[in-house]
Each structure stands twice: as C-alpha cells, then as structure tokens.
Amino acid sequence: MLILKLIGSYILTPILWLGILYVIISYNQRINKERKQFRVAINKDFYEGRNFIKYGMFFFVMGSLISMILGLTLPTNSVYIYQILVVLAFLINGFSTTSMLLVMTAAGILELVVPRFITFFGDVFPEISGSSWLLLIFISLLADYYLTRNMKKHPLSPRIKSGKRGRNIATYLGRETVVFPLLALIPSGTLSSTLNFWPVFNIGNQKFSLILFPIFISTSVKVIKRAKERVIQDKLKNTELLLGLTFVLIVLTKFMSKLFLISLIILTVVSIFLEIKLRKKEKDANSWYVETDEGIRIISVQPETPAAKMKLQPGDVILTCNNRVVNSEEEFYQALQLNSAYCHVKVRTYEGDLRIAESAIFMDSPHEIGLILFH
Numbered sequence: 001m002l003i004l005k006l007i008g009s010y011i012l013t014p015i016l017w018l019g020i021l022y023v024i025i026s027y028n029q030r031i032n033k034e035r036k037q038f039r040v041a042i043n044k045d046f047y048e049g050r051n052f053i054k055y056g057m058f059f060f061v062m063g064s065l066i067s068m069i070l071g072l073t074l075p076t077n078s079v080y081i082y083q084i085l086v087v088l089a090f091l092i093n094g095f096s097t098t099s100m101l102l103v104m105t106a107a108g109i110l111e112l113v114v115p116r117f118i119t120f121f122g123d124v125f126p127e128i129s130g131s132s133w134l135l136l137i138f139i140s141l142l143a144d145y146y147l148t149r150n151m152k153k154h155p156l157s158p159r160i161k162s163g164k165r166g167r168n169i170a171t172y173l174g175r176e177t178v179v180f181p182l183l184a185l186i187p188s189g190t191l192s193s194t195l196n197f198w199p200v201f202n203i204g205n206q207k208f209s210l211i212l213f214p215i216f217i218s219t220s221v222k223v224i225k226r227a228k229e230r231v232i233q234d235k236l237k238n239t240e241l242l243l244g245l246t247f248v249l250i251v252l253t254k255f256m257s258k259l260f261l262i263s264l265i266i267l268t269v270v271s272i273f274l275e276i277k278l279r280k281k282e283k284d285a286n287s288w289y290v291e292t293d294e295g296i297r298i299i300s301v302q303p304e305t306p307a308a309k310m311k312l313q314p315g316d317v318i319l320t321c322n323n324r325v326v327n328s329e330e331e332f333y334q335a336l337q338l339n340s341a342y343c344h345v346k347v348r349t350y351e352g353d354l355r356i357a358e359s360a361i362f363m364d365s366p367h368e369i370g371l372i373l374f375h
Contacts, residue, residue, distance in 0.1 A: 010181045010212040015083050018090065019179030019216055023048045026175055030157045037160050038372050042300050047154055048177065055147065056180040063139045063215070064183035073132050073185040079213060082107045086216050100140060100217055101242070101271050105264045108133045130253040130260025136213070137267065138246045139182065143217045145239045147176040151221050152232055158300045158314065158372070163290055168374055170289035170299045172223035172314065181212035225285035227315065227350050234281065238274040245270060287350065291374045295319040295348065296332055298371055305370020306343060310357035312371065315350030329375045336361070336369065343369065 010016065027048045031041045066072075085107050086100075111133065156172035163169040186209040223231050249263040291297060295317040301307045318326060321335035322344050336343060344358040361369055 006183075006210060006212050010214060013079075013083060013214045015086055015214040015216050016179050018087060019052065019177060022090070022218065023052045023177050026177065033159065034157060037158075038299075040302075040372070042157065042372055043155055043303055045154075045303070048175075051147075051150065051176060052178050055143075055150075055176075055178045059143045059146075059178065059180040059215075059217075060182070063143070063180065066139060067135075067182055067184055070135060071185065072135055072182075073187060074136070074211075074213060076186055076211070078107070078111060078133070079211065081110050083214065085110075100144070101137065102268065104133075104137050104140060105268045108137075108264050109261065130257050130263065131250050133260070134246055134250045134253055134263060136182070136215075138243065138250060140215055140217060141239055141243050141246060143178065143180070143215070144219045145236060145243065147178065147217060147219045148221065148232060148235050148239065150176060152229065155300055155303065155314070156221065156223060156228060158289075160299075160374075163288070167291040169291075170297075170314070170374075172228065172289075173220065174223075174228075175218065175220040177216075177218040179214060179216050182215055184211055184213045185209070186211045222282075223289075224282050225287050225289075226282060231278075231282065234278055238278060241274065242267070242271060289315050289350075292317055294327065296326060296329060296373055298347075299374060300372040302370035302372070305368070306359045306361045307370035310343070310345070310359045312345075312347065312357060313350065317348045318345050319348060319354075320346040329373045332373070 027046055030048075031044065034041050082104070085103050089103050108130075151174040154174075156174035158170045158172050160168050160170055221228070221232055221235060246267065249259070249266065253259050253263055289297065289299070298307075298312055298314055298316045298318065300314050301312050318332060320326060321332055322338045322342075324331075324335040324338065326332040326335050341360060342358065343361045344356070346354065346356055348354055
C-alpha cells in the first residue's frame with residue numbers, strides 16, 4: 001500500500017510532466033530543424049525519450065541506495081520549494097538549458113529563509129539539514145556526469161550559420177534530460193500533519209515517513225570550434241571537480257552546520273567560474289567547422305550507414321573519393337559512382353591527421369552513404 005501511495009504522489013508531481021513535455025519538445029525541435037536545414041532528419045531515433053525512461057530508472061535505484069544508506073532526510077517544504085523553482089526557471093528561460101545546480105542552490109538558500117519568516121505554521125516548515133541538501137546536490141551532479149558521458153554515444157545535432165567571410169559554419173548541440181524519483185526520509189510531523197493517511201514508522205527514537213523526491217536533470221554540450229570529444233571531456237572534468245568539492249563540503253557541514261550557506265555560495269561561484277572558463281576555452285580555439293576550398297567538410301554522419309561504419313566524423317574533410325580529388329558535393333557523388341558497391345576515401349581529420357577509410361556501400365544508391373555535407 002505504501003508503494004502505491006509513493007508512486008501515486010510521484011506521478012502527480014509537476015516536475016515529472018514538465019520533464020516529459022521538455023523531452024518531447026526537444027525531440028521535435030531537433031527533427032524539425034534538421035529537416036529544414038538538411039532536408040533529412042540526421043537521427044530519427046527518439047533516443048531522448050528512451051534515455052529519459054532508462055536513466056530515470058537507473059538513477060532512481062542508484063540514487064535511492066545512496067540516499068537510504070546515508071540517511072537522506074528532508075522536510076516536505078524541500079519538495080515544494082524545489083519544484084516551484086524548477087517550474088519558474090523554465091517559465092523564465094524557456095525550453096533552453098537551465099543550470100540545475102543553480103536551481104538547487106537557490107532552493108537551499110530559500111530553505112534557510114523560509115523557516116525564519118513563516119513561523120506560524122509550526123513544524124510544517126522545519127529547517128533543512130545542510131549536509132542532506134548537499135548530498136542531494138551530490139547525487140544530482142553524479143546523474144549530470146553520467147548523462148554528459150552518454151552524449152559520446154550519439155551524434156550532436158548540427159546547426160548552420162553564416163560566417164563573417166561569407167562561408168557557412170556548423171555548430172553542434174547535444175542535450176540529455178531526465179527526471180527521476182529519489183527515495184528520502186521525511187521527519188514525522190512535516191508530512192503526516194498535512195496528510196493524516198500517510199504512513200509513519202520509527203527509526204530509533206524518531207518517527208519518519210518516506211517520500212519520492214523528484215529530481216530534474218538537464219545537461220547540454222555545445223560544440224563551436226573544438227572537437228566534440230574534447231568539449232565533453234572538459235565538461236566531465238568540471239563536474240568531477242564539483243563532485244569532489246561537494247563531498248568535502250558535505251563532510252564539513254555534517255560537523256559544522258553553520259557552513260551550509262557558505263557551502264552553497266562556494267558551489268555557485270565555482271560552478272560559474274568553471275562554466276566561464278569552459279566557454280573561454282571554446283572561444284579561444286582557432287578552428288571552425290567551416291566550408292573549405294580543399295575537399296568537402298562533413299557536417300554530420302547518420303547512424304548505421306556506410307559512413308558510420310567507416311568511422312567518419314563531423315569536421316573531417318574528404319580529400320579524395322575512389323582516388324579522385326573532390327572539392328564539392330557534386331564531385332563527391334560523381335566519384336562514388338565510379339564504384340557502385342564500394343567507397344574508398346582519403347580524409348583529413350578535424351585535428352589535422354590524414355587517414356584512409358573504406359567500406360561497402362548500397363548498390364547504385366550513392367546518396368544513401370549517410371553523410372551530411374555543406375551544399
């Protein structure tokens with residue numbers, strides 16, 4: 001019976017439905033923009049929805065294990081304040097990337113303020129444990145890290161814009177979103193006082209209830225100049241630094257609760273600094289995913305195609321095809337037809353290395369090789 005009540009309460013949370021709406025809109029935006037710019041959807045697979053479910057279940061299990069082992073305890077106002085701030089963040093920022101760490105930091109600060117200004121509700125608004133809220137941030141950062149690493153597995157969605165010198169430039173955006181429930185303890189009196197039917201149980205001399213705390217995670221990677229792998233690796237290193245810092249702050253706050261506000265400020269400042277540093281690194285890079293006079297630049301590669309089997313990557317420049325020099329899309333497809341069943345290309349990678357790639361292709365269907373090119 002308790003399980004059904006927990007599931008029912010979680011299904012009614014606005015964050016869950018906001019997450020579902022966000023994923024559907026993100027998928028449609030990606031498909032529509034790609035069809036508009038390239039006349040084809042580069043990857044029609046609804047991996048956003050599949051990952052939303054798959055990683056939501058995975059984070060629920062792993063996060064709840066950490067939560068229960070370490071005894072994560074939150075008052076019910078944490079649920080309300082956090083959800084209100086997430087909804088407000090998207091009302092203000094629209095369906096673009098919103099830093100969930102900053103939202104959680106703001107929610108933590110409000111947790112310190114609410115009990116001091118709303119005292120007439122008695123114990124309905126008790127103060128939060130600083131170490132518990134930092135543990136919540138730690139679990140969220142772990143989920144963010146895992147989602148960012150997952151973006152290595154599928155192509156980022158390209159966007160074409162005009163450069164300053166009249167040449168088209170490609171930029172790339174990848175986004176992963178998930179909402180997952182986290183099993184947490186609620187001190188008796190914070191939930192049972194408002195919902196009399198909610199079960200209460202004892203742990204030692206204290207009474208607790210269980211709740212599924214909804215966590216919204218949306219992480220993105222934007223590639224402008226550097227290689228996708230380098231951008232993702234730098235973002236992962238930043239998250240690792242934040243995870244290490246958060247762990248230290250959890251330990252300190254456990255013994256010195258007054259450090260909670262300072263800990264939130266430190267996390268906010270460090271996260272903003274790391275984000276600025278990452279953007280500057282991207283801005284200072286010299287290369288662009290730009291049209292080239294020598295060869296033809298690959299914008300993207302469709303999954304499960306001959307081009308994908310050849311391990312061609314966005315940013316690679318095809319110099320020759322079937323031993324013929326190519327400098328335009330038309331010349332490339334003409335060269336492909338020299339051998340209707342096989343493709344042999346010489347490419348210069350985005351990093352400047354030369355390599356040979358070859359694979360069987362679809363008989364008499366050169367345009368099905370799976371390459372998206374400037375045209």
